[in-house]
Amino acid sequence: MMFRLRDITPRGLYARSMLMVITPVVLILSLMTWYYYDSHIAEVNRKLAQSIARDASLIQAYCDRREDSPSVHRTIDERLDLTFTCKSPEQALASSSYLDRFAYSSTLDNELETRLGVPVETALNPRDSMLHLRFASGPRTVEIIVERKRVFVANAHIFIVWVILFSLFMIALAIAFLNQQVRSILRLSKAARAFGRGRDAPDFRPSGANEVREAARAVIDMKNRLTAFTEQRTAMLAGVSHDLRTPLTRLKLALAMMEETDDIRAARSDLDDMSMMLDEYLTFARGEEGDEASDLDLSELVREAAAGFGPHIIVNGPDEIAVNGRPLAIKRAVSNLISNAMKFATDVQITLVDGPHAADIHVDDNGPGIPPERREDAFRPFMRLDEARTQNTPGTGLGLTLARDTARAHGGDLRLSDSPLGGLRASLRLPH
Incomplete structure (x- = not known):
């Protein structure tokens, strides 16, 4: 059996119109969202990760000197806008026992390991949303504390919210527009059905798009022509039937005065049939009027x-x-x-x-x-x-x-x- 698109699509005009409007809107906004996250957000996160990796490389070089200078340490903190420490492995482990492993750090991990050449652990402090980076630098462990928003785009969900709101607005606008158009078509359909059953639709007025209005005017014009034709046919039938009754009555009177023969009886029978036909025609004509x-x-x-x-x-x-x-x-x-x-x-x-x-x-x-x-x-x-x-x-x-x-x-x-x-x-x- 050959596949046909109409077998799986809605039958009604309203449903089909909604499908035609909603499908492109949802598809376009979905593609925009996918492109935004796959290209723009991913690239922004990669650039942020590279920036953090460069800062971590500078801190690694400082810690490798094994000479702590409070002034230099403080200068690095201020210039890089972060906090770092160079601790022994035992001290670093104790200070990070409350941290949660950060689940969205693959991009940052790759950049840090590429730049530093050593494995890097990333963890998130759930209390203040500060990101902790920990890696080995000689005999010591370097721990860097940086704001999460410097590493990842934290407000990307706002874009999703705006996309959803915009989609709902477009769909609501489409529904309002389609309701108006379909309502005009339904009025036309109702009026045409009434006209087809011989009824009037006094409240019907052409409305909607120009094409719908033109169709409505054509239906009204057709109804007026059919009504005029029916009235003319009924009047003609009634007039002809009424006019024929006079000569028919004369013939009946003439036959009644003639001698009874087989031919006269046959003629009377034919006249009776004609009279019955005229009665049916008149009944039909009268029935069309006032009913x-x-x-x-x-x-x-x-x-x-x-x-x-x-x-x-x-x-x-x-x-x-x-x-x-x-x-x-x-x-x-x-x-x-x-x-x-x-x-x-x-x-x-x-x-x-x-x-x-x-x-x-x-x-x-x-x-x-x-x-x-x-x-x-x-x-x-x-x-x-x-x-x-x-x-x-x-x-x-x-x-x-x-x-x-x-x-x-x-x-x-x-x-x-x-x-x-x-x-x-x-x-x-x-x-x-």
């Missing part, structure tokens, strides 16, 4: 729709499912699914499933069903599938189309599959 989204009990709505087809329609599932949507549109979509199933089956059952993110309405029948390769065609307007549906069956061919439009307008979908009853299952999903 505002609201919180509703989907279980109660489905049971009401099923009750309109008779008590033999069984509804299984929870007694209460809370969703938000347009009640008339959802009830019409469920009624279309039940009506479509009853046209071609003798047994119709409805199952409600309340999931964590969406609610499902399964309408099952024991009819002839639809072949899998033709199921998508069933959603095309005015499409009649002759293999599964008889041509004599009345209908407009809009039931599944309108039901899917309703589901998708609410952010869900409508899918067809095999039913446990042997026929077709229509599954309408609505998000919570």
Whole structure:
């Protein structure tokens, strides 16, 4: 399996942006710290060690003369700003019994041994942080007491503190900036989701970076165009349906006055089918107007729709499912699914499933069903599938189309599959 970076990186924009900001900051500051200690601090400590080694060499030369001169001794102490003694090994051992071995003296030890040519012991006095150097000089032992800060950089930890504080400041600044940008994107996503479900977002205003603002304006413009198109389509459908009712009524009156024959009965049947189609068109047009989204009990709505087809329609599932949507549109979509199933089956059952993110309405029948390769065609307007549906069956061919439009307008979908009853299952999903 090929390695892909996206498999180990976060999925969210906020997490990815944080990773893009924090990673370079931490990497750069880590490299700076490493370079500071590996190059600068190490070089400074080496120079300090060389300076102490030169002073120790001078003291070694003085002690090798075996002639103690108080004035010279005092002059060396003052000029070198340190304290030294030339003692016997027994005296030196007794005076340094309380000292701790200094753990960070490798650089100093190397410089002292290189300069003096003898092993040097380094120890730290824990009481006053004074560094003690002890080495042999002929029969005597030389002990030098010097301030620790003259040998090593003692305040290097301050640099680490500043690096950490600066890193935290940069990360806090990045988080504040990213919060503002991501918040604008989340507002846009929420508004687009509301627009997609046919709802308004009155409090939404373009904000954030110029690119996000431009995307927000494009979404608002798209929403306005779709709204205008939907209103125009609904008005046209309502107008056409209403205008056709007048000549249709005249034809019915004319046929009623004619002698009853087989042709007249067939013509009346055709007019009844046309009248039913117009009623469905008008119902659809009226349903799009004034049906505002609201919180509703989907279980109660489905049971009401099923009750309109008779008590033999069984509804299984929870007694209460809370969703938000347009009640008339959802009830019409469920009624279309039940009506479509009853046209071609003798047994119709409805199952409600309340999931964590969406609610499902399964309408099952024991009819002839639809072949899998033709199921998508069933959603095309005015499409009649002759293999599964008889041509004599009345209908407009809009039931599944309108039901899917309703589901998708609410952010869900409508899918067809095999039913446990042997026929077709229509599954309408609505998000919570």
